[in-house]
Amino acid sequence: MAISKENYNVLSDIVGPEYISDDPVICEGYRSGPGGYENGLGYERVMTKIPGCVIMPSCTEEVQKIVKLCYRHNIPYVPYSTGFYGPRSHPHVEDALLIDLKRMNDFILDEKHFYVEVGPGMVYSPIQEECMSHGAYVVIGGGGAQASAIANLIGDGWSPLSHRIGLPHRRILGTEVVMPDGEILRMGSLAQGGDDAFWGESPGPDLRGLLRGYTGLRGCLGIVTRMAIKTLPFQPERLEPTGITPNTALALPEKRVKWINFVVPSKEAQVKAMKEIGHAEIGGAVTKVPLFWRAIAKSTCKEDFWDIWGKENEETVANFHIVRVLLIGFTSEEQMEYDERVLMDIMEEVGGVARRTKPSDESWIKNADSAGMWLMCGGYVSVDYVIETMSQAPEHGPVYADLKKKYTPPLMPDYGDPGWFQSFEMGHQGYSEFLVYWDLDDDTNAVDQFYVDTSKMNIENRFYTSLLGPHQPLYLTGPKYGPNYHEYLLKVKDEFDPKWMSHPPVPLSHDIFVDRAPWMENMKDWESPEDLEKRGYKS
Structure with a gap:
């Protein structure tokens, strides 16, 4: 069901009327396409929906108010920044609220302790420019420097620079997350009550694995509104931009x-x-x-x-x-x-x-x-x-x-x-x-x-794979890895998001796609969630 006029007005009061819209033209503009990462596949045709409404908060407090309203009134929502992942970054259910985080582009550089603190709307290019101006650098992911730094780190976050600078989960320091029910979780040194986000392994809770594992769950376990990212020393010579766009x-x-x-x-x-x-x-x-x-x-x-x-x-x-x-x-x-x-x-x-x-x-x-x-x-x-x-x-x-x-x-x-x-x-x-x-x-x-x-x-x-959950049918891979990896993942989802309001139906989206797409019928030779429950497996 579409977002009611009453709820729309409350959301408008939270962010201001210029930062919310249910105009079909605006919402259509957020549909993935026309080309790029995963675009044009059956997954996009079957699963991707045009959002019912788009809202652009400016701070953690606004995100928290939006999420609490969504949870109270059973409005599914999807956190969104730069949308690099195409179909998987977009709503999978009708009339969802798309929470566009691009206004949250705050940036703090701590050159003494080699980290930056950013919001989810901050992309890598200006981060890298500022870091290199102060003798440091960060990893730019394979999607390019136009990607949200936070989205990249809780999605993938590696590149050839990972030869020296380390894997992404090691570079996530203090983090602030609005959980699916609207409660705020602060991890690392931020959990100690101050504003210093320099340490990811402080006495506070360390739940970074829930945010990403190795490749992330596309925001289905909360919205990261603030993160400190480790930087490393760089050399002092300037790297000069050359050429004319796009070359x-x-x-x-x-x-x-x-x-x-x-x-x-x-x-x-x-x-x-x-x-x-x-x-x-x-x-x-x-x-x-x-x-x-x-x-x-x-x-x-x-x-x-x-x-x-x-x-x-x-x-x-x-x-x-x-x-x-x-x-x-x-x-x-x-x-x-x-x-x-x-x-x-x-x-x-x-x-x-x-x-x-x-x-x-x-x-x-x-x-x-x-x-x-x-x-x-x-x-x-x-x-x-x-x-x-x-x-x-x-x-x-x-x-x-x-x-x-x-x-x-x-x-x-x-x-x-x-x-x-x-x-x-x-x-x-x-x-x-x-x-x-x-x-x-x-x-x-x-x-x-x-x-x-x-x-x-x-x-x-018996090969290792890092895409369990977001890209593969969970009931195909889950019973084989772990084993029964899917049971643990779904228990975590049920615990933190019992209403499944945050980016539904992730992490079961690929299972649902395989069930819905007629051309995938001959591929399915594994048990469905219903089959497994009949045998006593319940998530």
């Missing part, structure tokens, strides 16, 4: 910041090089990226990409092995020179040959080039993120690539490229990510089926 980059001061691409003879050489670089504790990023990213970087348009990529084949892809290394002279030019000599010794040992590399960065330090990620086809998604040991993480990609052949087309031909893998935390962990692309004008039903097939493949091969 922009940061020109790097090569004596202090430098990318070097190395061609190595094999995948084994790639892994060995990454392990040795981590053991030597050098570099700011160490990664292997898909070969088609090189074609993207060379392209000026979609047609240009296909001209370049069309010259590749399975043999050229299988025999092309790159290690991409970012060196940063954090302390001095002398340190930079030392790191480069160590790097060259490692590469000589594994047979690596340095290639000419542009002295610029378009992706990982400050820029927002994510639109280029779906230039070729219009739609894009990372099917899975794998965080394992450096030895195990790269083993997932080839299996995904083999399964993908069954679904190509409509998936873009990539000639068996096994995806992207890299070093995390100085080689103590490895990371693998498998990416797929499709044309939104094609029949994309098979893309939805590929998604579920990869979940089954992970279960069969």
Whole structure:
């Protein structure tokens, strides 16, 4: 049922009449699309709804009042900032209230203790600019610097910079959350009653795992209104913006910041090089990226990409092995020179040959080039993120690539490229990510089926997966991981949100999608929630 006039007027009094609207045109503008991350799939067609109303609070107190009203009057709501996750960032039920947090863009930099304190409307680009002006830096996620820093940290929060700067859950410090019933929870040092958010592991409650686990639950357990984020020291030279939109980059001061691409003879050489670089504790990023990213970087348009990529084949892809290394002279030019000599010794040992590399960065330090990620086809998604040991993480990609052949087309031909893998935390962990692309004008039903097939493949091969809950049917994966991971997750949801008002029906959205979409019927060979309850499993 739509939001009543009485409730609308109360909400208007909370934020002011200029910051709330149920105008169908305004609400339609928040619908995901027309292209980008996960757009064009059956999940979007089946699950995504136009919000019944949009509201823009300016502070935690306003968020709390909005949520309490929603809970009292059974109004489903969805927290929203930059909406990078496309269909999954948007309402899944009719007439939901979309709480757009972009006005909450407060920012405090503590340069002495190396952290920033931000609201959910603050995006990475100005954070990074201010940090670098004071000798520090933060991780920019794969979606680009236009993403909300808080949303990224409680969603994913990693990038090649995670080689040195650490995984996202380690960088979340003091945090303030409006819980689904409207109560305020303060974590870390904020729980001590003061305003100092510098410490995530203080005597206060540490429930950061509930906010995100490894990849987050899309705001179904509360709204983060304030967070302190750990920063790390950077070098002092300015990175100069160059180019004209959309072809922009940061020109790097090569004596202090430098990318070097190395061609190595094999995948084994790639892994060995990454392990040795981590053991030597050098570099700011160490990664292997898909070969088609090189074609993207060379392209000026979609047609240009296909001209370049069309010259590749399975043999050229299988025999092309790159290690991409970012060196940063954090302390001095002398340190930079030392790191480069160590790097060259490692590469000589594994047979690596340095290639000419542009002295610029378009992706990982400050820029927002994510639109280029779906230039070729219009739609894009990372099917899975794998965080394992450096030895195990790269083993997932080839299996995904083999399964993908069954679904190509409509998936873009990539000639068996096994995806992207890299070093995390100085080689103590490895990371693998498998990416797929499709044309939104094609029949994309098979893309939805590929998604579920990869979940089954992970279960069969006993592979780790980080997408339990938000992206995979919970009743498919839950009984196999843990086991009965789904029971614990749903108990947590029931405890904190017994009315299921915060972004319903997450975390069961993918289960509901599979049940509703006719083309997914032949994929479902697992028990539904009702089947399991008949056998005595209750959540």
